[in-house]
Amino acid sequence: MLLKEGQFRNPSGCAVTGVIDRSGKSMSGEGMIEAISVMHDRSNGLGGGFAGYGIYPHYKDFYAFHLFYDGNTARADTEKFLTRHFEIVYSSEIQTRKIPSVKDEPLIFRYFLAPLPQKLANSHLDEREYVARCVNRVNAGIEGAYVFSCGKDMGIFKGVGYPEDIGRFYRLEEYEGYAWTCHGRYPTNTPGWWGGAHPFGLLDFSVVHNGEISSYDANRRYIEMFGYKCTLQTDTEVITYIIDYLVRKQGLSLEETAHVIAASFWRTIREKEEETREQETLLRRMFPSLLVTGPFSIILGFTGGLMALNDRLKLRSVVCAEKGDKCYIASEESAIRRIEPDLDRVFSPAGGEPVIFKLYDQQGGRA
Amino acid sequence: MKRIYVNEKWCLGCHLCEYECAFAATGLSDMAKALKGKRIAPKIRVEDCGDIHFAVNCRHCKDALCVKSCISGALSKGEDGVVRIDRDKCVGCLTCVLVCPYGAIMPAPDGHAAQKCQLCTDNTCGVPNCVAHCPNNAIVFEER
């Protein structure tokens, strides 16, 4: 019997891509589908997914939960749990279209939620921590239910199939957002469980990842000390938790986080100017177990922006490009060229050097 | 030039250098075959005095009295600084023995000539064999 994610450690190769319009202008998911289709060969039909930001403007103050259910029992149990902890502002099955190659889809539901104020107050938790813990309880505690997206004004859409098929399955051409990421998966060992597809999300963080990290168990065993449970045993999951821990819990900036995850080599740090050297040395001394080694290229989606990051040896490709207000990130330049042949700038970030694209209004105006 | 220097602090008095010297002179590859049953006449000699031990061999003096005193011209100082003896020229008068302040040149066992350390430039060892086999770096071959 094949095991599903969480019952075995599952690394995989992949294609990733992302786009953001820094002016905040919306675009549909069509472009992403187009881009990822170029990198068809980097996926093997066992997983594809998207994350869109700014897609739920009408519900932007509510947590948008996307759930897979194996059946109605799971759904009923989950909704009972959600009702106890949240005000459900809106719920519905996510609209999909039939695609011949996309099979065995679970029930896919969406909820817009707000924590119950009394419950939240009683928990003595920060609101986001409250939400994160509730998500954990569903995923770990309710058989056949899986929350795969739980941020505000963003959503993850994923499943088993080629990513372009998954995009059409979810009718992403009908969604509009200022930023999108997309993932095509090439798992080396999976039955193709829908929950195991990427992006992986925690609150408004979404991560798409291409690579196979060699530090996995060191990272996992460390991060699990801080209340995270790496139930899926995927790289993407542990990287998401690391980012969440460093950014949300430790208050590091994204750049600082990048210097932990993909830290410069000691010998490189030694050659940097004093202040940088001190800061990067401190980060390495403080969080050595969160250094991620082995090949990876990730695109982190967050409210208001995208970050591309390579492992420190740049063992996986990632290309960035700019055209006017739009910025692109992809495993291969061809994917970007497909949707925007005429680029202002194309560059390949160095290993360990984060590339962060933010909405202008998040970075204090146009750069 | 590279010379052999002695550090008596580390000399254990094992006398291996003497055997290695004698072995080097034979040009053979097996020490047992070379020295078994033989009385050795090494050009390096270890002095033992209670717990003090040290090896003595030619110092290859800059201003070598032995060379200056040699009646036959058998002793010479090469351009490499090595003081050598030409056994065919040496008549064994031992004037060199009489003038060497270190007692580092000695009658050869056959009695017809003197003998001395030539830093293994007269064999195929490459580096002085005594140094190569000193177990405790009590003799070293270096530039100082």
Next chain:
Amino acid sequence: MDMYIQPEYEVVRREDRCIACRVCERQCANLVHSFDPETGKMQADDSKCVNCHRCVCLCPTHALKIVKSDDTYRQNANWDGQTINEVYKQANAGGVLLSSMGNPKPFPVFWDKMLVNASQVTNPPIDPLREPMETQLYLGKRTVKIERDERGRIKNTLPPQLKLSAPIMFSAMSYGSISYNAHEALARAAEELGIYYNTGEGGLHKDFYKYGKNTIVQVASGRFGVFKDYLETAAAIEIKMGQGAKPGIGGHLPGAKISADVSETRMIPEGVDAISPAPHHDIYSIEDLRQLVYSLKEATEYKKPVIVKIAAVHNVAAIASGIARSGADIIAIDGYRGGTGAAPTRIRDNVGIPVELALAEVDARLREEGIRDEVSIVVGGSVRSSADVVKAIALGADACYIGTAALLALGCHLCRTCHEGKCNWGIATQRPDLVKRLNPDIGYKRLVNLVTAWNHEIQEMMGGMGINSVEALRGNRLMLRGIGLTDTELRILGIKYAGESL
């Protein structure tokens, strides 16, 4: 009359190779060899031979070998020859049997039952000759709360840490148990390598204060040589609670080894036995330990990490948890195979547990409790190769202590008679004529060679795993698989069986 006991080893001399140079005779402090002027031949007294191989190594014609005697009592699976002889010895003399170095009994070696992973296809191995391969690390607490200055820069709120260029340190070996020259070799090697050596409980010789930056000073139950300068000179302070070779008992350095120099360094009278009590008499509980930890920190203005060293015993995880909460920065765990200059045989061979299992338990326990960042873990006793180091780190250690391996590099041949004080290799002796056999110029280079070689091998293995920092190997147990282990052992080690997938 004493029961005659047949010598355990015999000296075999190939007469066709012996040239009677008498090196063996001059180099044997046990007076095994002698020259017979009548026959012109060398002869040997096997009963004095401890099998240290000094003569074998120095014999220029390789005429010597030492073989195990084939003399035997009637075969008995229960009463083997050694056991019987030990009874005879005790019946002869009535004393506690003494031994040296680590437990030689055939217990399982768990290092040898773990295999290391390598990358294939899905993830590239990294070539350490082409790419940086980091073995540098820091030891100490990593518990921080990010604080920033007015310019938003992260403030350095880290407790003091030790910086290591490789995950290897030299274990505690006291001046007294080992020689001045051995200490000098260790100190100089540590300095050149950018690692640390450890004074053991013998104090720090005044000549070695200059190596303070690479010195860990030990505070043990005898408190030998402990005073202000000693603490201030060091890079870190280690409280020795126990030792793997002899958990639960103290130390005993016979008066014969307390030379003038040793006496000055230990601050005890010359020629009088130096006895370290079994417990610290001011530490009868974990709370007491905490007080000593903080006393030492107070004394050194919180500038130096404090290490607490314990022997691996049955309840090690709980003990470690207590230590992690005591303010200590580093826990050193010493396995039951660790070496010693002298220990009662029965203790050495029967007390304690393997460090591999202790490490796995401690690391898991500290993580479960969320306090793994409170302390670094250093393991020793016995780490025999770079592969052991890699496995230890993958199990969860931050670094390893090597003692026996370091002594082997210095010439030790594990004859296990350190307690007799006549070490022919100049290591475990204070006899000046023997001490001088270890030239620290040679010794330190051999130590540097050893650690450098291991570091290269660690880098090779890490590169094979696709890991380019030792920090990403720490606790990375997926990189290990067990072989020939029971389910219980696998569970304790927290690893899967070879062949089980990711």
Next chain:
Amino acid sequence: MRYVIIGNSAAGVAAAEGIRSRDKSGEIVMISEEKFPAYGRPLISYYLLGATDRAHMDYRPSDFYEKNGITLRLGVRAEKIDPVGHTVLLSDGSEIGYDRLLAATGSRSFVPPAEGLSEVKAKFTFMTLADALALEKALSKKKEVLIVGAGLIGLKCMEGILGRVKKVTVIDMADRVLSSILDEKGSQIVQRQLEARGVRFVLSDSVVRFEEGRAKLKSGGEIAFDLLVMAVGVRPNIELVKEAGGKTDRGIVTDEGMRTSLPDVYAAGDCTESSDIASGKRRILALLPNAYRQGYCAGENMAGGDARFGDAMPLNAIGFFGSHILTAGAYEGESFITGEGDTYRRFFVKDGVLKGFILIGAPERAGIYTALVRERRSLSEVDFEMLKTEPRLSAFSAEERKKALAAEV
């Protein structure tokens, strides 16, 4: 710059080497009355003995003169020095100018007048290769040889020819052999050893008259001989310098830099006097090591250096048929004797320093003693008791040993 060196033996060669240590280009002319390139003069007895041969007697390799840019004029005698005109008149009538001149004129055999001596046809001296070659021609197993003089020259000659003639008799006025370098006990040992080899000694006696094949002795006896070797002594060749107005005594007088009293004229070797560091007296030290060091010193100074040779002392390494006699320094002060049988060591100590020694049959490491004499080292710094029985560096302080063995010397 032209350097002219009169003499082509140890002192002359050394001077050329000394010059070349400072001046690679100046012209060097060496003038020698002898017809051979420099050879080890003391080798002539070894030559007769068969311990060496003509091919191995050259003092320097065959390319020595060429390599050092030396013009060698053999078979020419320097007749006269003109110190004012800086010229030397040669026996071939030519004149050679010099900027610096070295007189390394050596010594010559001294043959005292004796009645009937001029009638003796087969008579020889024993100083030069030519002497030895001449003697060699006369040698045969049938011949009896009389050597007059039981000193160094006479006995070395004896050693060289003993095996090649029927019989050797040595006569000396002194009552013992090698009286200039040995004490009585030492002479006895050597005499006994040589007599055992068949040498006949006639001591405390002298020849009063030579008659056909016979020497009539003062004691009244007579000795028959076929060949006569006159080995009574040597005289330094000081005339050339003396006649040019240079200061001489028994030998040519120089300062420690080997300068004579004549401007630009230096002297070295057996023709000069030295200050004996052991006895403190000025004397002629006609010894090869001495000659070389003087010559080298002179050469350096001729080429503008400021070298000094201030530690001359008597040194004798002599041996017969495999036995060795090494002596050095002065025999004054308290003496200590060790050894037994044919091993004999005698040390002379005065004012707390070793002044001299005699070693018979114990040559090993004798230089350690020589250095003590030369350096005038106080015996309180060494373990003299140890040294009396064996020359060892162990007898010195560790610090001294360090200087000797752990540093460049």
